[in-house]
Amino acid sequence: PIKGGFFMQTMQNNPVRGIYTDNGLNFYTWSQETLAFSSPVIDDAYNRLYYLTPAEGVFRVATKFGMTPFGPSPAPGTYWKAGIPRPTVAPKLSLIDRTTLIDYPNVSITAEAWWEDGSAKQYNRGAVNVVAVTPFKKYTFTKPQQPAQPTGDNAVPVTYTIVVRITFKNADNNTDIMSALIRPGSTSRSNSLPGGVEFSMDDSPASGAATVNMAWGVSETRAYVYIAMNTWEEESAPSPPATISVTYLHDVRIEVGDVTASFDGYRPFSEYRILRTFGTTAAYLMIYAEPQAPTVAIERGNKPASTGHALQSEAWTPPPDGLQGIVLAPNGWFAAFKGNTLYMSEPYRPHAWPYSMTFAKAIRGVCVGQQSIVVTTADGVYAVTGAHPSAAQQINLNAPQPGLAQRSMAQVEGAVAYASNDGIVFVSGSSASSEVGQKLFDRGTWRARFGNQITDASMRFAYHDGALVSASASEANGFLLRMDEDVGSFTRLSAKYDCMFFLPVNDALYYTIGNALYQFRGGSPGSFTWHSKDFVFPMQNTFGAGFIRCDKPTTITIYGDGEEVVKKTVTSGHFRLPGKMPRRLRWSFKLESDGAVYECMFGRSMMELQNV
Secondary structure, eight states, X not given: OOBOOEEEEEOSSSSOOEEEOSSSSSBEEESSOOXXXXXXXXXXXXXXXXXXXXXXXXXXXXXXXXXXXXXXXXXXXXXXXXXXXOOOSOOEEEEEEOSSBTTBSSEEEEEEEEEEOTTOOEEEEEEEOEEEEETTTEEEEEOOOOOOOOOSTTOOOOOOEEEEEEEEEETTTTEEEEEEXXXXXXXXXXXXXXXXXXXXEEEOTTSSEEEEEEEEOEEEEEEEEEEEEXXXXXXXXXXXXXXXXXXXXXXXXXXXXXXXXXGTTXXXXXXXXXXXXXXXXXXXXXXXXXXXXXXXXXXXXXXXXXXXXXXXXXXXXXXXSOXXXXXXXXXXXXXXXXXXXXXXXXXXXXXXXXXEEEOSSOEEEEEEOSSSEEEEETTEEEEEEOSSGGGOEEEEOSOOOOBOOGGGEEEETTEEXXXXXXXXXXXXTTEEEOHHHHTTOOHHHHHHHHHHHHHHTOEEEEXXXXXXXXXXXXXXXXXXXXXXXXTTOXXXXXXXXXXXXXXXXXXXEEEEETTEEEETTOSSBOOEXXXXXXXXXXXXXXXXXXXXXXXXXXXXXXXXXXXXXXXXXXXSEEEEOOTTOOOEEEEEEEEXXXXXEEEEEEESSTGGGTTO
């Protein structure tokens, strides 16, 4: 017997076409069909709920704090579009000259100079004082006294060249940082610091001073990006990159674009995070976290911050609009479809959707199976396998029956059941079969009985207590199909449900009629009509007696070869049938009762039923 359903509450929305609960006490409801899931984020501190209304096509996130026994919809200000918009403007970069060595804040400079003749003989060598014109770029010093020219009748004029050795020392430990020997007209290079330094000298013979010039080489070419963070510490995909070449003597000014306007409809903006490449690595590492204002950062030096982390959101785009169905895989990632494309989120990060998979025809529905996601399309059914969406693969199964819609799919005992134009198809592993459904009705019977629901795709599947439950919001024509030890037992269900929601933790199936919420198979036994299958005998047969065990009077209608033979109202116990029952090959039975009917048997005589 099937109970009539336990009335729980009158909900705020009317009708209720979408429902969610995680405890059976408090609910969210929607007036349009909606698919809702508890947050898969590990250790979620924000009590989030993710949902999709196919008529709107926008994947949203809400907090559960607004749930009540009366099932309102999430209130404005408590729900947002899932995801974070990607910044579209590259950072603006510019160089800032620095006048210090960032790794050596305490630098002392010493120098000695001398004159050389053509034989490299040194004259008047001694320490000289260097004066900074531009620190670490230009210095001057007073030359030592130039040697006198030789005298005498046979004296040959000598060309003297000024030479200087300049040394930069770390005053903290008195170690050399770099040193160079410099002559006019030539360059000297030191590679002690990143990018290296070229030294040259300007010498005016008539002047008592000379100038030392330092030209810094490019230490590296960097690429910069920035990401936007919301108040839930979720991060966007990075902005377009900008590159710049720097020397060891440069700081970088980084100006990021204003992203606040793009957050309209999303969870509010929190901060920027700036990342850049280091050396030859292609990975981006975080260097700064900046609040909304100012939007300018100055990077000083060329080493990553101690708290820096690698960029992980390079492909983390928000979910696309226009989604028509969605499921949550056991490994924490969502799969949703639009047209002929299946989109997949990053595991445990519902705001990031970097993966997609294309099918030959438009997708009709998706449902999670035991080892795969079952995808029905306009030309058949597929299994999408893989523990991670980056490794997901599609397998074309051996069933050419297209599905009707996501609402007519459900996970059952060890399989996924879906409705097709030919009947019910069951997908288990990498195989699909319609054998169970074909035992109940052929294609003609299926379409004759459920043709309206096939046409408008209103047939809705759910699973509860070992049975596949089918109901529709458009007509009172459903069924229960046993999938456990009594597999194949079929019961017609004269009910019209607006939506159904199964809560595994309570083993409860909830459904709505208008704005009334019920628990399936709760309450008292309902008033139902039960039709048996056709019992076909090898030769003509008839019946003369019966036995029934029931709670209330039950009306029995007996059909022979499809025509009504007798109709009789009985109570629990044995009963006789009319004495002139015809003989037929094919018999079927209909029971109508307001109470529970536990068993019913028929025989040719009372003697056959004497031990019942």
